[in-house]
Amino acid sequence: MRVWAVANQKGGVGKTTTAVSLGGLLAARGENTLLVDLDPHGSLTAYFGMDPESGTAGVYDLFRQTTAGSVHPETLVHETRFPHLHVMPASTAMATLDRQLGGREGMGLVLHRALTAMSDRFDTVILDCPPMLGVLMVNALAACNRLLIPVQTETLALKGLERMLHTLDMIQRSRRMKMDYLVVPTMFDRRTRASVQSLRKLRAEHADTLWEGMVPVDTQFREASTVGIPLPLMQPDARGVEAYDWLLRRLERDEKQHRAAS
Amino acid sequence: MRVWAVANQKGGVGKTTTAVSLGGLLAARGENTLLVDLDPHGSLTAYFGMDPESGTAGVYDLFRQTTAGSVHPETLVHETRFPHLHVMPASTAMATLDRQLGGREGMGLVLHRALTAMSDRFDTVILDCPPMLGVLMVNALAACNRLLIPVQTETLALKGLERMLHTLDMIQRSRRMKMDYLVVPTMFDRRTRASVQSLRKLRAEHADTLWEGMVPVDTQFREASTVGIPLPLMQPDARGVEAYDWLLRRLERDEKQHRAAS
Numbered sequence: 001m002r003v004w005a006v007a008n009q010k011g012g013v014g015k016t017t018t019a020v021s022l023g024g025l026l027a028a029r030g031e032n033t034l035l036v037d038l039d040p041h042g043s044l045t046a047y048f049g050m051d052p053e054s055g056t057a058g059v060y061d062l063f064r065q066t067t068a069g070s071v072h073p074e075t076l077v078h079e080t081r082f083p084h085l086h087v088m089p090a091s092t093a094m095a096t097l098d099r100q101l102g103g104r105e106g107m108g109l110v111l112h113r114a115l116t117a118m119s120d121r122f123d124t125v126i127l128d129c130p131p132m133l134g135v136l137m138v139n140a141l142a143a144c145n146r147l148l149i150p151v152q153t154e155t156l157a158l159k160g161l162e163r164m165l166h167t168l169d170m171i172q173r174s175r176r177m178k179m180d181y182l183v184v185p186t187m188f189d190r191r192t193r194a195s196v197q198s199l200r201k202l203r204a205e206h207a208d209t210l211w212e213g214m215v216p217v218d219t220q221f222r223e224a225s226t227v228g229i230p231l232p233l234m235q236p237d238a239r240g241v242e243a244y245d246w247l248l249r250r251l252e253r254d255e256k257q258h259r260a261a262s
Numbered sequence: 263m264r265v266w267a268v269a270n271q272k273g274g275v276g277k278t279t280t281a282v283s284l285g286g287l288l289a290a291r292g293e294n295t296l297l298v299d300l301d302p303h304g305s306l307t308a309y310f311g312m313d314p315e316s317g318t319a320g321v322y323d324l325f326r327q328t329t330a331g332s333v334h335p336e337t338l339v340h341e342t343r344f345p346h347l348h349v350m351p352a353s354t355a356m357a358t359l360d361r362q363l364g365g366r367e368g369m370g371l372v373l374h375r376a377l378t379a380m381s382d383r384f385d386t387v388i389l390d391c392p393p394m395l396g397v398l399m400v401n402a403l404a405a406c407n408r409l410l411i412p413v414q415t416e417t418l419a420l421k422g423l424e425r426m427l428h429t430l431d432m433i434q435r436s437r438r439m440k441m442d443y444l445v446v447p448t449m450f451d452r453r454t455r456a457s458v459q460s461l462r463k464l465r466a467e468h469a470d471t472l473w474e475g476m477v478p479v480d481t482q483f484r485e486a487s488t489v490g491i492p493l494p495l496m497q498p499d500a501r502g503v504e505a506y507d508w509l510l511r512r513l514e515r516d517e518k519q520h521r522a523a524s
């Protein structure tokens with residue numbers, strides 16, 4: 001089972017859109033796919049018509065005092081109306097987890113253990129992270145074997161990427177784990193000078209960890225989120241879908257190479 | 263002294279852009295303006311060429327064990343290269359505050375006390391909030407006398423607004439404070455059906471707390487952030503600037519009416 005995390009502390013860079021689009025592509029091929037919403041604001045949960053305020057069984061139950069350790073993760077997985085695509089929803093109560101758990105040790109592997117218990121059920125699990133550093137992001141980094149960092153193609157976002165990579169470095173050292181990450185340029189707009197310049201700068205400064213493609217600005221993403229259908233299932237030939245299909249092929253190529261090497 | 267907070271748990275909706283644009287307009291008129299960056303990711307701090315990882319004196323010092331209570335807030339305020347525009351910067355260390363402070367009482371009024379100590383120095387203070395509910399957002403809500411909630415004109419964002427308003431309601435009840443908020447539609451793109459539909463829906467469902475205008479999509483915002491100049495100071499006649507000028511006039515009109523009534 002492959003576990004991919006999608007994270008960036010900067011808000012609105014396309015984390016949820018990336019998770020939903022890759023999930024849609026994999027489900028369209030008939031592969032069993034689980035999307036896990038780790039954002040207390042619950043964008044991915046709401047995308048699939050579920051309510052993050054309803055207290056539906058989900059991610060929070062893995063951490064909640066009364067249920068942690070006793071709940072079986074299978075019971076937290078919900079079907080969507082799309083075959084082969086499942087969701088483990090977020091709830092707004094997750095916003096209090098950092099305060100509740102505080103300095104308590106050992107809370108970084110909760111998600112990893114839950115996903116391992118389901119490893120024969122899904123081919124791929126994709127983790128959608130909140131735009132902040134906290135216990136939920138740390139859990140995602142510990143549970144994943146590949147990290148995708150969407151970065152908007154604009155100058156300030158590049159400075160934000162540096163900070164994200166420093167944070168990553170800090171977490172890797174304190175938890176003695178090695179993170180294999182890929183930077184994914186998003187919302188590229190060839191009409192905007194800032195967008196063209198920042199993609200060029202990304203390619204110059206992050207050549208070895210940067211995906212060679214980019215996701216273009218595509219208003220169809222907003223249209224798709226209006227009807228709660230992953231764009232690959234709504235309009236497979238959309239520009240944005242072609243880009244995510246290209247990204248998926250790169251991720252799978254890396255996975256094959258990695259397996260062959262070990 | 264007026265204190266305006268700009269908040270929404272949804273990422274990438276234009277919080278920092280709103281704070282920087284209103285700040286630029288006020289500074290251009292010669293009014294003493296302070297921008298406070300409460301986001302550990304430090305987008306506003308980086309916008310003005312400062313480094314959130316450098317540990318420069320700023321917001322964190324108001325909360326840090328060793329300095330809280332003893333530091334004079336004036337020492338945390340930095341000049342920018344724009345007359346009348348000052349910044350109290352963020353630092354990435356702020357990401358640990360929720361864990362550090364945990365359930366400790368009385369940490370909700372730290373910012374309010376610091377700003378009150380400087381009330382004769384600035385005409386307006388604008389608080390840029392992080393995309394998450396935590397001690398920093400609670401401090402912003404307790405310190406402000408007006409709350410601006412930028413909402414992207416797309417369907418998922420409308421569901422997110424409902425959640426934001428529920429969160430606000432919860433905080434108001436638990437802290438017995440009354441929050442006067444204004445919803446600000448942002449990134450309106452009249453070419454996208456989803457954008458037009460969601461603006462119509464916002465106007466139907468939130469008529470009494472919604473600003474009658476909207477901020478259009480304007481690629482000049484990205485260009486301005488590339489050079490670290492607030493758009494009103496770089497290009498006063500840009501479409502986006504006209505919209506923020508219109509918003510500023512509405513805020514000031516409300517302020518006058520509020521003062522006349524009390």
Ligand SMILES: Nc1ncnc2c1ncn2[C@@H]1O[C@H](COP(=O)(O)OP(=O)(O)OP(=O)(O)O)[C@@H](O)[C@H]1O
Nearest residue numbers: 011012013014015016017131187216217218272273
């Ligand atoms: N390539 C794209 N072209 C155009 N719009 C896009 C693209 N990718 C994402 N969007 C739109 O941008 C907005 C933000 O995207 P999204 O919610 O996926 O970002 P996020 O990083 O998950 O945000 P958050 O930080 O709140 O979790 C959404 O309205 C989405 O539809």
Ligand SMILES: Nc1ncnc2c1ncn2[C@@H]1O[C@H](COP(=O)(O)OP(=O)(O)OP(=O)(O)O)[C@@H](O)[C@H]1O
Nearest residue numbers: 010011273274275276277278279393449478479480
């Ligand atoms: N009206 C607009 N038209 C076009 N682009 C915009 C507009 N407003 C903001 N932007 C761009 O959208 C991106 C997100 O804006 P911004 O960083 O202000 O959002 P935010 O809500 O502060 O994000 P975060 O949740 O990370 O704090 C930036 O690249 C900004 O330049």
Ligand SMILES: [Mg+2]
Nearest residue numbers: 015016039043
């Ligand atoms: Mg998201």
Ligand SMILES: [Mg+2]
Nearest residue numbers: 277278301305
């Ligand atoms: Mg911001």
